[in-house]
Amino acid sequence: MSDFEHSIILCDRGSLDGLAYWPGNDDEFFQAMDTTLADELARYDAVIFFESAPKSGKSIKSNNPIRNESEKVAIILDDKLQTIWSQHPNFNLIQSAESFINKVMFSITTIEKIIEQYQKDSG
DSSP: OOTTTTOOOOOSSOTTHHHHHOSSOHHHHHHHHTOOHHHHHTTOSOEEEEOOGGGGTOOOOOSOTTOOOOHHHHHHHHHHHHHHHTTSTTEEEEOOOSOHHHHHHHHHHHHHHHHHHHHHHHO
16 A cells, blocks of 8 residues: 555646647657556546636736746647546536636535545545
């Protein structure tokens, strides 16, 4: 038994995010990474996908120098990432909301539901 078997690990990014930025086709990505889509999806018990702000017309302008894409590019990347991650059997979409607080509250509720389901399944 792993020391972390009953731990929850919450990641901001996942191993398949690179696929949205990959300059070649999907097969080239998986060959270069020596993995498959199925293997990567199997690494996660659940996926909670947060739509980016531009999907609801909000700006992503900030003082973060790393975030340098336009709203249009952010939407394209968001669409690619959502297409990739939505293939997970426990995919949960948190849509871009008018209120960031509402988005956070919905995400907390989603996380609680996922935890409850796994506790029920293992108990």
